[in-house]
Amino acid sequence: MDAKTYTVKQLAQLAGVTPRTLRHYDRIGLLKPASVDENSYRHYDEHSVLRLQQILFFRELGFELDRVKAILDQPNFDLVSALQTHRHRLQAKQLHMQRLIRTVDATIMHLVGEVTMSEKKMFEGFDEEKQQEYEKQAIENWGDGAKDSIKLWNSYSREQQERILAEGGKIYQTIADQMKLGPHSPEIQASLAQWHEHLRNFYEPTFDILRGLGDTYNEHVDFRATFTAIRPGLPAFLQQAINHYVDMLETEWLERELGILKE
């Protein structure tokens, strides 16, 4: 079989990019056409398709084009360490953005807080006395991380607190509806992943804090009441399911670390 060839537009559509992109890649030497006609028309072949797919893969990972070029052109390129370095950069950026988000939150609170200051203190679940008790326990249990979470939580306006609680409520309801599937079921675990993401709305929980939350849900009177109202048996179920969820997370993390150590 003779090799199939593609025009710029054909290859572009095949790969989901624009012809302009292909011309750009040609110019910077990232993807040269297989052949060029007298009339300067570019033609690509199957090998081009493969190379383009590789390019797009690394591009999606967030590599700059000249890094991609280096990766693909140098036969003994140390890809693994390049990926690890890249991962660190991504993580640093992500951390930075987390802080930005928190700062934005604090700013919103400051602006909104001026209007609803008196209202804020009325919020029932967390009046000042109770809140201090919670703080003490939280500090004893999980250290400063939890304290920060409570501080941040208190910095939210009542509406925001309610919105976040409502969002969380939907997750808990979903879990309650699927209790019969068992705490380790994929459905429940998926809901817990949502729950985990949800928590990140206002702080970044460590493994220990997650587990501590699971325990608290089952042991603390207020939480027990809340969750039992949704469905009897939910507190204990949540504790089990969360524990399993964190176990899986931690295992995953450990494997990653071990993988890195192999290098």
Place this chain on the structure above:
Amino acid sequence: MDAKTYTVKQLAQLAGVTPRTLRHYDRIGLLKPASVDENSYRHYDEHSVLRLQQILFFRELGFELDRVKAILDQPNFDLVSALQTHRHRLQAKQLHMQRLIRTVDATIMHLVGEVTMSEKKMFEGFDEEKQQEYEKQAIENWGDGAKDSIKLWNSYSREQQERILAEGGKIYQTIADQMKLGPHSPEIQASLAQWHEHLRNFYEPTFDILRGLGDTYNEHVDFRATFTAIRPGLPAFLQQAINHYVDMLETEWLERELGILKE
């Protein structure tokens, strides 16, 4: 009292930006000088300082400059919803990066699993190429700031470098001697303020860079060795203490910025 005025360079240094930035802000109408001489020299006043601080605050939150302009120029701008919208954008980006990180992880696992130990890597020691790559990576991780710091550091004379290092050593020794007081203790935090000043000898560290240094002290083999030699447990202690120090700094900063917004 007549108002104090600033030249471009003075204001730039005061605010921690370059004169080029001020000229850019002038051109795009974001920050006009209070007055302009016959010779086209720009002059800024106290009001300019305040406005610039506001600009830099929103810029740090990740707003684009024309958004900042809109925020500051329109008296009845709905800042709260702008912030909320912005928050969502930040969160979306952050989610995207989380997925990227996971993909990178999966890729690394795939590659490592495929190659395992049979590859040549175990035999490569620390040749010169790798060492240079290492430094490059460090620079990439902390961006241009680190590059500038290296440039500045290299501009010092040998004696100056040694004096600065010795000064740093004294600080670390003091900290090591007071470890029992705990990483959050006023004494330790005061030492870290010295450490911070000390760093400014050769570059101006951002919050993230400070935190990154703390992490590096605890994670990088070379630093670990250095600090462990001073006192066992010092690396982790430093990391904790520095994190707390920067948290306090950041809180302080945020409160200052919010105060500015009120006016």
Place this chain on the structure above:
DNA sequence: CTTGACATTGACGTTACGTCATAGCTTATC
């Protein structure tokens, strides 16, 4: 009056293309 430190205005470079503008080539149709 010269030097050095400051100021000014262009203008190009950065990243990965998008978006014209202008013009040539190919193919189908009339």
Place this chain on the structure above:
DNA sequence: GATAAGCTATGACGTAACGTCAATGTCAAG
């Protein structure tokens, strides 16, 4: 064979927020 539709090509400018020269003017000090 003429024409129009559709594809191709090569510039060249625009993007965001400045960095980095380059060429040149200004000011204070020695």
